[in-house]
Amino acid sequence: METRYFGKPLKRNEDHRLLTGKALFVDDVTLPGMLHVAFKRSDFAHGRILEIDVQAALERPGVVAVYTAEDLGDYHQPGPLLLPAPPIEGAVFHPRMQVPLAKDKVRHVGEPIAVVVARSRYIAEDAAEEIFVDIEPLDAVVDLEGALDPDTPKIHDDLESNLAAHVVQSKGDFDSVVDKAHRVVRRRFFYDHGIAAAMENRGIVASWDARDQQLEIWDTTQAPIAIRNGLAGMLGLAESQVRVVAPFIGGGFGPKIMMFYPEEVLLPWISMRLGWPVKWIEDRAENFVATTHERAQIHEAALAVDENGKILGVEDTFIHDAGAYNPYGLTVPINSQCTLLGPYDVPNYRSEFTVVYTNKTLVTPYRGAGRQHGVFVMERLLDLAAKELGLDVVEIRRRNFLPPDAFPHDHGLIYQDFSSLVYDSGNYEPALDKAVKLIDFAGFESGSSEIEPHKRRGIGIVCYVEGTGIGPYEGAKVTVEPSGTVSVVTGVGTQGQGHFTSFAQVVGEQIGVDPTKIRVVTGDTRLFHWGAGTFASRGAVVAGNACHAAALDVRKKILKMAGELLEAPEEDLELVDGKAQVKGVPAKAIELGELASLANPMRGAVEPGTEPGLEATTYFGPKHGSTASGVHAMEVEVDLETYDVKILRYVVVHDCGTVINPLILEGQIQGGVAQGIGNAFYEQILYGDDGQLLNGSFMDYLLPTSMDVPNVVGDHVETPSPLNPLGIKGAGEAGAIPVGALFAQAVEHALRDEGLEILEIPLSPNRLFELLHDREGIASTEESGS
Amino acid sequence: MKPPVFDYFAPNTLDEALSLLAEHGDEAKVLAGGQSLVPAMNFRLARPEILIDLGRLSELTGIERLDGGQNVRIGAMTRQRTVERHPLVRKHVPLVHETMPWVAHPQIRNRGTFGGSLAHADPAAELPAVLLALGGRCLAKSRDGERWIDAQDFYTGLFETALEPHELLAAVELPSVGPGEGWAFTEMSRRHGDFALCGVAARLKARDGVVEEASVALLSVGDGPTAAPSVVEILVGQAPSAELVSTAADAVVNDIDPPGDLHATPAYRRHLARTLTRRVLTAAVDRISG
């Protein structure tokens, strides 16, 4: 279809404001009389609170108030359980939620114990330091595998053990294929995923206006509507009394979803109690311990194949680390469980996971949200099987793809949205072929390039699918204003995804208005208060289609009115350049703004039932999520003397259905790959045996920089989703998901003469050195001084 | 991430600064580029009660040749970026020129000072090792006078120097490169601009085809910059060859007892020390002959 705006690589509407420092972020909100908040946090991972003395802090000049759990009275409640137990037979689930301020017990380093309100953040921090907390330390639960040992201390005293959940899902019968299998590859895998480390930390400004009886909250949340509704309930206010604004946010990636973080719950309460606006901006040191993480899983997995490399079945048992509380339920491990299957035909699957509580920061979804872990296990198993069978890594994947006629494909498992795991559409081989070509597998094999003697090169290729665009629904309101401006309002929050451009393209396409002239508003509950939020790669799919539907409704209204005014049948009209006109007759045209004025008569009478304005509010909810997919490939060079790894080339061929804006998509992929590379080679949250975070600053927690991340060479395959009118699938997480699996494969390939198997991520030069030198035979070279 | 309360002085003259130091000594810290001190204060790891900002003291900046060109003097407050780009440094102390890009990032070198890095005595910093490899000396000043401290006496422990609380580092003198000399610096860090996991600076002087003088200093393998006398001993008096370099480099493990941390175990550091020593010695030898 010929389009004007939709599908075009338009530059982003929001960038001028963002790049010139003129966009509104939470920390830009400054209100008269505003007070500042700092938290006293636990230095211990696990312990009983014996005493809290806030006297010295209260006496410091400039301090307005200090609160502990005691002061909160009935407001001291555990946060909401955001996702209940999944409807999976036999599932065990013991949710325990975080509280606003620790009472009796602390369960992770950084858990807030007291909150100080002062005239400046400096004073607040000085006072927080003066709060005396006497804690009787308890042994910390750090090790995943030891968490359920009978003599391990319990984190939640009212539970029988540190077991948070246990889930088994299966299809077919794995055991029945083991004996028939030509080979069964079985290994133990360790996959650790780091923290989101968004450029902007969290922040909240809350302002209660007692005269107006309105509470206004600016919050770095990905889900302002859920936060509004939840807070109204907690504070005993009507939803309509609470406005939550999620302005520009410097990166969300999951941890900013709708956590009802302690700080999020406390600031509105403080503002209502004191009658002044209050601000808290999380600093980086706090972010490391107080914003949710993603972390390790340990998998024991087996793949059964026949002599041709066809998958007969997969079995996987893994442990997942919930951290101290799990308000977000089982989304992350269920994603691991379901995404493991990838683009492959797996007739028999048995997957069992155990979730344990540990004395660490909470684990909730972070870009990929457990999918990395599953993809790593499956892709590594395929590589190992390929090696045993003497197949190449491309061929074993090709042989196992679900064929294009297999869709919709129901896996018979329950997915994170609690509906069944059904792939809506897919066509995997063309993407693989393109990636093989782009990375030039053939050229690599011929070894044409020259390299230094102490360096080795390796190449790799992996595949994945990504469940995206889950329900329930989103809405959008499209208005042609009498000024001629078109406004699009949706409930989702925005954290850099380019919504101000993509949504404008979707709407502009239908009503013939240049997207630069369309004003998109996101994340302000006063302007739109229905919807779920920005997560699970769903913004473009769900909110995008809502925008499309609303634009179609407005288009109808425009055509009807313009037809009457121009005395032409609607079919003869076209919408171009902000005008409705008779096709090919620019002289017979009317500006949309003028139409909008006429649609809002100030005098006289209208037909009964007439709705004013050129406006429509429309909702979209998909039957279930749509399944994006892709292939990543890379070439690496390993220095055998320093164990440093350089990524020479990186290729992504991606299928997210119909593309709204290829430039934005490219940015999403490039950013995701950067985070994936961080995950694979730089980032790892490290805890000591006492539950202390060992690398809580950017000195020691290493993010890849622009110099460590190659430019991604990309291409697309477009397999539209049948589940929404635009055919869109999500793309937000695609760049990040398979990078760990790919990195392991490529580095292993580079080290093929050493015969090393890489069964873990992240790697580092130090870890590669250890892996190579801890093995028998090689260990001696270090001592002999080779 | 906000520092505790402190008093701040910004003296206009060196005399004023030295008087303030004499008066406040232990409670005070001098502020140079602030690229190490200010983060430490924000983390509340450093809590000086008084800051004496050296930023206005033009007496402490500048680069000049002295002693008929034998030495180059660099004022302590000279910005790292200025040192990096200075023609005198490039020509006469090329080891410093070669090393500067390894120190942090351009933005930080624009603020960070040459003397600040030397005085801060971070065991992972490049410049202290270079100072040691070059055999330079440091000029300490106080209200009571001044004294010279040789490089090998300047570093006394982890983040510790021979400077007294009422003294500041005013300048350093580094010997100019002469005929028959070769030099090199390299390091291994996780990302460009990071503090190194291990780094090595080396300087060699050859006459009539044999190594006459050598010095090798490492960073990130001990409490401060670490000299490698075992390497030097093997080199001196011998004709440089790939084999000699390799034997000498292997001996570096006798001179170090590296710590382990999150990013490198002692064994990996020893391995890096050997590898990097071999690489810098090879490059230095090439420079002699080239």
Ligand SMILES: Cc1cc2nc3c(=O)[nH]c(=O)nc-3n(C[C@H](O)[C@H](O)[C@H](O)COP(=O)(O)OP(=O)(O)OC[C@H]3O[C@@H](n4cnc5c(N)ncnc54)[C@H](O)[C@@H]3O)c2cc1C
């Ligand atoms: C992101 C980042 C990366 C970095 N990477 C590196 C790196 O790779 N390698 C590296 O070497 N450094 C690195 N640094 C540190 C940087 O080089 C600092 O500039 C340097 O360590 C200190 O210099 P300064 O002038 O900023 O000193 P300041 O931070 O002002 O002072 C540091 C300390 O030295 C004392 N001091 C300063 N000047 C004098 C003086 N004249 N006399 C007596 N005492 C003095 C101060 O009192 C203070 O205790 C990095 C810094 C950052 C922020």
